[in-house]
Amino acid sequence: MRALAHLNKYLWHYKWQIILGTVFIIASNLFAIYAPRMIREAFDLITESLDTYNTGNVSDFALKLPYSVSFIFDLFNISTTRFTDINSVSGLTKAITSLSILLAILYLVASLFKGIFLFFTRQTIIIMSRLIEFDLKNEIFDQYQRLNLAFYRRNKTGDLMNRISEDVSQVRMYLGPAIMYTLNLVVLSVLAIWAMLSVNVELTLYVLLPLPVLSVSIYYVSTLINKRSEKVQRQQSHLSTLVQEAFSGIRVLKAFNRQKSTQENFAKECNTYKVDSLRLVKVDALFMPAIILLIGMSTIITIYVGGLKAINGEITIGNIAEFVIYVNMLTWPFASVGWVTSLVQRAAASQKRINEFLHIEPEIRNPKEAADEIKGKIAFEDVSFVYPDSGIKALRNVSFEINSGETLAIIGRTGSGKSTIANLICRNFDVTSGRLLIDNEPIEKINLNSLRSNIGYVPQDVFLFSDTIANNIAFGLSSDENVRQMVEMAAENAYVKHNIEEFPKKFETMLGERGINLSGGQKQRVSIARAIAGKPQILIFDDCLSAVDTETEEIILSNLKKIMVNKTTVLISHRVSTVKMADKILVLDEGAIIESGTHDELLSKKGTYAELHLKQLSEERKVEQD
Numbered sequence: 013m014r015a016l017a018h019l020n021k022y023l024w025h026y027k028w029q030i031i032l033g034t035v036f037i038i039a040s041n042l043f044a045i046y047a048p049r050m051i052r053e054a055f056d057l058i059t060e061s062l063d064t065y066n067t068g069n070v071s072d073f074a075l076k077l078p079y080s081v082s083f084i085f086d087l088f089n090i091s092t093t094r095f096t097d098i099n100s101v102s103g104l105t106k107a108i109t110s111l112s113i114l115l116a117i118l119y120l121v122a123s124l125f126k127g128i129f130l131f132f133t134r135q136t137i138i139i140m141s142r143l144i145e146f147d148l149k150n151e152i153f154d155q156y157q158r159l160n161l162a163f164y165r166r167n168k169t170g171d172l173m174n175r176i177s178e179d180v181s182q183v184r185m186y187l188g189p190a191i192m193y194t195l196n197l198v199v200l201s202v203l204a205i206w207a208m209l210s211v212n213v214e215l216t217l218y219v220l221l222p223l224p225v226l227s228v229s230i231y232y233v234s235t236l237i238n239k240r241s242e243k244v245q246r247q248q249s250h251l252s253t254l255v256q257e258a259f260s261g262i263r264v265l266k267a268f269n270r271q272k273s274t275q276e277n278f279a280k281e282c283n284t285y286k287v288d289s290l291r292l293v294k295v296d297a298l299f300m301p302a303i304i305l306l307i308g309m310s311t312i313i314t315i316y317v318g319g320l321k322a323i324n325g326e327i328t329i330g331n332i333a334e335f336v337i338y339v340n341m342l343t344w345p346f347a348s349v350g351w352v353t354s355l356v357q358r359a360a361a362s363q364k365r366i367n368e369f370l371h372i373e374p375e376i377r378n379p380k381e382a383a384d385e386i387k388g389k390i391a392f393e394d395v396s397f398v399y400p401d402s403g404i405k406a407l408r409n410v411s412f413e414i415n416s417g418e419t420l421a422i423i424g425r426t427g428s429g430k431s432t433i434a435n436l437i438c439r440n441f442d443v444t445s446g447r448l449l450i451d452n453e454p455i456e457k458i459n460l461n462s463l464r465s466n467i468g469y470v471p472q473d474v475f476l477f478s479d480t481i482a483n484n485i486a487f488g489l490s491s492d493e494n495v496r497q498m499v500e501m502a503a504e505n506a507y508v509k510h511n512i513e514e515f516p517k518k519f520e521t522m523l524g525e526r527g528i529n530l531s532g533g534q535k536q537r538v539s540i541a542r543a544i545a546g547k548p549q550i551l552i553f554d555d556c557l558s559a560v561d562t563e564t565e566e567i568i569l570s571n572l573k574k575i576m577v578n579k580t581t582v583l584i585s586h587r588v589s590t591v592k593m594a595d596k597i598l599v600l601d602e603g604a605i606i607e608s609g610t611h612d613e614l615l616s617k618k619g620t621y622a623e624l625h626l627k628q629l630s631e632e633r634k635v636e637q638d
């Protein structure tokens with residue numbers, strides 16, 4: 013329950029909505045309580061006048077105006093003699109008819125006002141819950157953006173999505189309906205019980221007796237419903253994941269001819285969903301009958317005990333009718349106690365899950381607000397790095413330096429730690445030991461936003477958004493820049509403009525699920541265009557030319573050379589052809605630098621690099637001969 017305290021700051025922020033909502037609840041209930049009185053008075057009016065008809069003694073009959081009517085007459089200063097000065101049976105009939113119609117109209121007016129204030133209640137409290145839902149979602153999303161890559165490795169995407177959607181919806185039920193029904197229960201109970209006690213204390217106690225039983229039984233039924241519906245929801249999200257995976261991997265599925273087994277698996281999971289749903293329907297079906305049974309019991313007690321009291325002359329017939337309405341009015345609020353309790357429990361569990369993420373402090377934080385100018389000198393001083401989750405030592409005592417405007421290439425076997433160097437320069441992780449300096453400053457002291465906005469990073473596994481090609485390339489640009497021109501220039505330099513212009517919608521072509529699929533090489537080049545569009549000071553290309561042929565690679569590299577002037581570039585590759593033009597080449601193996609120098613220096617060393625060069629040359633020649 014303590015988890016819900018996180019929401020207090022929002023409740024305080026929207027305090028006026030709560031105060032106004034409470035005023036509307038009170039107003040609505042005052043009208044609700046006023047209505048049964050009119051029913052009582054109409055009943056009493058008719059029973060009393062029936063007695064007079066039976067005796068025919070009109071002169072003895074002193075017509076007492078119902079309180080509700082006389083109250084209105086007094087309010088508008090209307091004379092009441094028309095109704096009270098009666099001396100014939102026909103006069104009495106006319107007066108009773110007019111008064112009954114008046115009472116009916118007043119009843120309708122009271123109900124109308126009750127409805128209007130109920131509408132305002134929902135407009136304040138339910139809208140407040142929607143506003144807090146919006147704020148909370150934004151708070152969680154903000155926090156997601158602050159958190160580091162390590163967090164995303166530890167938690168599944170589905171879990172992140174669930175906390176921002178499902179869990180926030182559960183919390184909203186506490187902020188909206190739970191608060192509204194609790195306020196309503198308190199106000200209505202006070203008003204109704206006070207009205208009932210003013211009629212007869214004993215009858216009130218008898219009538220209220222089954223209501224706590226109602227609250228407790230509804231609590232049990234709704235807890236059972238919640239448990240079962242959670243199970244249904246879990247199975248439903250399992251089914252969605254199954255379907256989503258089957259369709260996104262449809263090519264693999266068909267290639268391996270797994271349609272039949274996938275279908276069987278889906279049918280099995282669907283059947284579990286059906287069984288769970290039917291179990292839910294069974295308890296769901298108990299909910300309304302449980303309420304109706306308990307209302308019925310209270311009504312029977314009212315009529316029986318009330319009837320005995322009316323015979324003894326302690327109360328009137330009108331009082332019984334009035335009580336029956338009170339009982340019906342109180343039933344739903346009392347039933348809602350059970351429902352609200354289980355809502356609050358679910359909301360507390362959801363908020364606890366949300367808090368787990370909200371209270372995580374990102375390990376990598378921006379050290380200062382003031383922006384830094386990045387020139388692009390990079391130095392690794394005896395850097396070692398261990399991945400926090402896997403414990404894998406990816407870098408061992410790595411030292412090197414590149415001056416601003418130079419090109420560093422890193423080559424090495426798969427898993428040798430090349431991408432880890434790129435990750436450290438982007439400050440996705442902090443070094444485990446040693447120092448990483450940017451422009452002679454420890455990287456931890458540099459403004460994180462300045463650093464990242466000055467790095468154009470092309471990751472190994474290209475990710476493009478389901479958006480137009482133009483928007484994908486312009487992703488890192490601010491809108492006040494000459495975006496279109498920069499996008500086209502970047503596409504040209506990444507040697508992808510001619511491909512884009514072949515599409516019917518050119519740069520406005522949609523990518524991803526709603527659009528076309530680019531080839532692996534085209535994706536890499538769009539990703540390069542995105543990285544270079546913002547003219548960053550540091551460029552990192554992580555094996556981003558692996559999917560293009562050597563001829564295209566040469567064109568891209570010669571285009572990039574123009575952009576790379578005065579920019580620090582880190583080129584990661586498996587291919588000697590990509591790295592040979594660099595000012596300095598590092599050869600990595602098992603996280604350590606085993607060779608370094610220029611292309612010519614490394615060839616003359618006749619070590620691993622020279623061996624790799626020879627091997628790749630002979631492979632190329634073989635391909636050409638084939």
Ligand SMILES: Nc1ncnc2c1ncn2[C@@H]1O[C@H](COP(=O)(O)OP(=O)(O)OP(=O)(O)O)[C@@H](O)[C@H]1O
Pocket residue numbers: 165399401402403404405406424425426427428429430431432433472555
């Ligand atoms: N996020 C991560 N969490 C845990 N271990 C990781 C992570 N990324 C890489 N590793 C491990 O660190 C080591 C170095 O990986 P890295 O990606 O830097 O190699 P690489 O030289 O870029 O390989 P490749 O050429 O295949 O891309 C590998 O053993 C890898 O399994």
